[in-house]
Structures are given as structure tokens and as C-alpha cells.
Amino acid sequence: MNRAPLWALLFAAALCAQPPAGRPFKIIRLDAGLDQIIAPDAKLETLASGFGLTEGPVWVQHGSDGYLLFSDNAGNRIYKWSPHAPLAVFLDKSGYTGNDVTHVGAQTVTGGGVAILLIGSNGLTLDPQGRLLITAMTDRSIVRLEPDGKRTVLADRYQGKRFNGPNDIACKSDGAIYFTDTVWGVRGAAKSPDRELPYSGFFLIKDGKVTLLGAEQDSETPNGIALSPDEKHLYVTLGFSKTMRYDVLPDDTVANPVKFLDGGNDGIKVDQKGNVYSVVRNEIWITSPEGKRLGTLELPEVAAEPRPRIVATNLAFGDADSKTLYITACTHLFRIRLKVAGVRPGPQR
Secondary structure, three states, rough: OOOOOOHHHHHHHHHOOOOOOEEEEEEOOHHHHHOOOOOOOOOOEEEEEEEEEEEEEEEEOOOEEEEEEEEEEOOOEEEEEOEEEEEEEEOOOOOOOOOOOOOOOOOEHHHHHHHHEOOOEEEEEEEOOEEEEEEEEOOOEEEOOOOOOOEEEEEEEEEEEOOOOEEEEEEEEOOOHHHHHHHOOEEEEHOOOOOOOOOEEEEEEEEEEEEEEEEHHHHHHHHHHEEEOOOEEEEEEEEEEEEEEEEOOOOEEEEEEEEEEOOOOOEEEEEOOOEEEEOOEEEEEEEEOOOOEEEEEEEEEEOOOOOOOOOOOEEEEOOOOOEEEEEEEEEEEEEEOOOOOOOOOOOOO
16 A cells, blocks of 8 residues: 655645635725825734624723623624723623524524524614613614613614614714614514514604604615714615715704715714725725725635634724724624724713
């Protein structure tokens, strides 16, 4: 029997030990304006990994210190990341407070082909008093977490019909709440027999009243939602095809929709100069307030099996100077430093 020489066996073992080449993080400059936003050599830092599906980050500032909260939609938890302490569970049963998951939550596939249920919270933000607002997707409601830990349901229905799965959320300085509703809170998603609203929409909660601002077909499901720095415009992503911009009227309803961007399928945030940061699959698009694409943050891809699913879902500006961009990306949590400060929700000092 012929045997391979020892050097050949060692070489083959070394090859097997090396994961296939993936794609590194990359900053793509499309316009000179990007130089005012991010340094060309800025580094993407991995803060944590191994989650089911991260979503909805929000920074909570306390004096000169603070921490990041973010959802694990598959884990039904909100986690707390602090630069001074280990990662910790901040809130359990964050999006589904029941005990039986047999018939709740839509199903998707994450890295390595693992089927998971979307049962936890999704988008998070702060109201002007600093209270946490939660899209409890599988409870199909918008919830406020009170200082004593109790949960107050702010809305769970429109015209008597239950929401299908609140997704993302933004809060105006006067307390008006904007959120999107998708089909991902019910088992079977768009085909679920538990679905009550026949459309996906985005809504306003003000003075205890829920107002429908826009209704779309499921192919253009409203997802990410954000206010401009001056709160005169509302941005909403529709499916994978476009991002819309609306004028915010004095009564906090919206009018005059215009297409702002071709693309933008998930979270969206703005910086203090009005630049828009859009999640488009595994990229972050940076666009000027005038709608000019300035550049792209291309997230890394890992080719080793089982593959983590590194697909951007949402964003938040954080740290005391608001110049750190935190990125949730399914199995991962990242951050990167910027030159400009972002808009943070909550009490303004």
C-alpha cells in the first residue's frame, strides 16, 4: 500500500486547519464627502458574537458613562453591553411573554442553515424621559419599560385588529412614537391564519391614539424608521427596493412622500449633520441629506463552516460624544468610530 510522504500529510492538515478565505471589512469611498464622516483607516471592532439574531440597538447615557442595549430576537432577550462590565441579560422575555412557543413567531434561517424562531423584541428606543420603548414583536405590541421594571402596553391594535409584528421604532422629542409593523410576529408570516391586518404599515402613537400613516403590500414591507435631526422629516425603508422620506406635519402625521434612496431593507439612523445611515443586507450605506451616496461600510464575511450570519440589521450612535456607530449584525455586535456625532434618542441635555 502506497503512503503519502509525511510532508504531504502535514501540508494537507495545515490546509484543512485554515478556513476558506472570507471577505474583510472594507470602507468604500464614493464621494469626497465621506472623508468628513469616517477616517479611511477606521477599524471595525467585534464586541460580541454567537447570538441568534441581534437587532434594535440603543445607547443609554448616564452622566459621562453609558451602555448599549440590543435585542436578540431569537433569544427573546435584551442584552446590555458596557465597556466596563461583562455582557449581561438586561430583560428576559423581551418580545414574547408567554411560555409556549409552539405556534408563535415567524421562522427564518440563520448562519449554518439553522432554523430559528423570531420571538423576541426587535427595535428599541428611548422616550424623552429616558424610558425604554420596545417593539415586542411576538406579543404584537409596543411596550414601555417603566423605571420600576413594569411593562406598560402603549398599543397592540389598530381599529380593533392586532398588529402583525411591530419591527422598528423612533420617538420624537414631543413624545410622538413612530413604528413599523411587519408580518414577522406571527407563525407563517404573511400566510399566517393569525394575521389580522391585511397589510404592513407604519403608525403614529400620540396621546394614546394610534394613527395609520401608510399601508403597503408585503413586497414593500415598512421596516426601518428614523427622524431627521430637526424632526422635519421621517424616513421609512420599504422592502428591499427603496427608502421614502415624508414631511412631518405640526400634528406629527406625515405628508408629501418622496423616494429618497434606491435601497435600504432594514434599520436606518441619522447623524447630526443629517447624513443617513441605511442597512442594506451586509452593508451600511451613508447618504447625504440631499440623497447623494457618499460611501459604504462593507461588513466582513466569514467563509468557515458553520458560517455565522453577518448581515447588518440595525444601528445606533453611542458613547458620550455620540461618535461611535454600533452595528447589530445577526450573530454579531460591532462598533466603529466616526468623525461626526449621531442623533441619540432620549433626554437631551
